[in-house]
Amino acid sequence: xxxxxxxxxxxxxxxxxxxxTYRGPxxxxxxxxxxxxxEATYGEIxxxxxxxxxxxxxxxxMLASILAPTAGTAxxxxxxxxxxxxxxxRRIGFLSASTGLYARLTGREILTYFGELHGIPREALRAxxxxxxxxxxxxxxxxxxxxxxxxxQRQRVSIARAVLHDPPVxxxxxxxxxxxxxxxxxxxxxxxxxxxxxxxxLLSTHVLSEAERLCDRIGVIHHGRMLxxxxxxxxRAETGREFLDEVFRELVARAEPPSA
Numbered sequence: 001x002x003x004x005x006x007x008x009x010x011x012x013x014x015x016x017x018x019x020x021t022y023r024g025p026x027x028x029x030x031x032x033x034x035x036x037x038x039e040a041t042y043g044e045i046x047x048x049x050x051x052x053x054x055x056x057x058x059x060x061x062m063l064a065s066i067l068a069p070t071a072g073t074a075x076x077x078x079x080x081x082x083x084x085x086x087x088x089x090r091r092i093g094f095l096s097a098s099t100g101l102y103a104r105l106t107g108r109e110i111l112t113y114f115g116e117l118h119g120i121p122r123e124a125l126r127a128x129x130x131x132x133x134x135x136x137x138x139x140x141x142x143x144x145x146x147x148x149x150x151x152x153q154r155q156r157v158s159i160a161r162a163v164l165h166d167p168p169v170x171x172x173x174x175x176x177x178x179x180x181x182x183x184x185x186x187x188x189x190x191x192x193x194x195x196x197x198x199x200x201x202l203l204s205t206h207v208l209s210e211a212e213r214l215c216d217r218i219g220v221i222h223h224g225r226m227l228x229x230x231x232x233x234x235x236r237a238e239t240g241r242e243f244l245d246e247v248f249r250e251l252v253a254r255a256e257p258p259s260a
Contacts, residue, residue, distance in 0.1 A: 012169050012200030013040040013063060017072035020058050020224075032058045034224040035072065040217070042168065045191060045201040047215035049208070049248060055224040056204045057096075060173045063202065064094045077169045077200075090118065093162035093170045097177035103147035107138055107157040110146065111164055118165040132160040136190075152183035159190060170194055170201045176210065188214065208244045218244075220251045227251045 018036040021029050033055040040046035048056045061067040063074055065085035074081045077091035101110055108129065115125040133142050136156045146154055155175075162170065172191065176184045191214055194201050205211055211218055212232065219229040228235055228251050236242060239250040 010041065011039040011075070012042045012044075013038075013046075013074070013076050013202060015039075015059070015063065015072065015074045018059065018062060018069050018074055019071040020055075020062060020067060021070040032224050033062070033069075036221070036224070036226050038219050038226055038229050040200050040202060042200050043195055043198050044216045045195050045203055045214050047211040047218040048202065048204045048221060049206075049211060049218060050221035051252065054221045056221055057173055058224075059221065060094075060096075060171050060202060060204055064092055064171050065089055066094075077167075090165070091167055091169060093165075093167040094173075095158055095162040095171070095175050096173035097175065099158050099162075101146040101154055101157060101161075104145055106145055107142040107149075107160070108133075110157060111142075111160060114161050115164055120165060128164065132164065136160050136186075151178050152180055155179055155183060155187070159187070168199055170199055172201060173204045174206065175203075176205065176207065208248065212244045220248060222252050222255045225255070227255050 015036050015038055018033055019031065020033040021031050024030050036055075036059060048059065050056050058067065062069050062081060063076055065081045065088040068082065076088050079087040079091055081088050105113070111129045111132065112125065115128065120128065133139055136159060138156055138160065141149055141153050142157070146157060149157070175191075176187050179187060188210060191201055191203065195216070203211070203215065215232070217229065217231055218235060220227045220235075228238055230238070232244065232247075235247045235251075239247045241247045241250050
């Protein structure tokens with residue numbers, strides 16, 4: 001079940017000149033992502049920070065092969081997002097705050113369904129589901145329809161679905177949005193565990209304390225461009241600021257045109 005962790009140059013994720021352009025309602029082009037370049041490695045949590053509309057979600061969806069880039073390339077776990085989108089999806093787990101579950105299915109039925117989609121043999125799938133039920137404490141509600149579960153319970157099922165096939169790359173877009181304190185704490189512990197398991201995690205979050213606590217490297221995106229990408233100490237040295245919120249503000253302020 002463990003997928004091969006192979007990618008060019010040893011990187012789990014590599015984006016090069018990645019662009020996404022949309023056509024606006026009046027016919028004008030809007031560049032959501034502009035020439036993005038960065039790498040993330042195995043055993044690393046790589047954060048993506050930016051204001052609303054900065055291009056974070058668009059970037060993650062291109063890396064997950066949900067959206068096709070307008071230009072540029074991206075290699076995820078050794079697969080090209082344009083030429084090999086199905087292979088990319090086989091090698092990643094994708095989770096966002098808006099990830100849906102089939103309301104009329106139980107958690108166990110959802111895990112079984114997605115396990116079969118991934119081609120996991122029946123006996124191995126049963127064992128894997130039991131492992132995840134134990135790991136994410138799903139036993140109390142895994143056989144209930146997900147339409148009746150709390151937001152935290154649904155998120156636990158969604159996490160289990162995302163890691164069911166033990167993917168080498170995990171893409172998380174605002175995964176703690178809407179969660180209570182305990183569910184958020186559990187999510188943070190889970191994300192940290194992926195690093196020690198040798199996986200690569202791409203994490204987008206608006207909660208700077210989560211990024212400061214979890215991320216080995218942080219990329220700051222604004223107006224679709226990568227303003228800076230490095231360790232927190234490197235970003236501090238670049239900006240002359242101490243705290244991550246100050247670092248973030250300084251980088252964004254530098255990218256804005258001078259006020260009149």
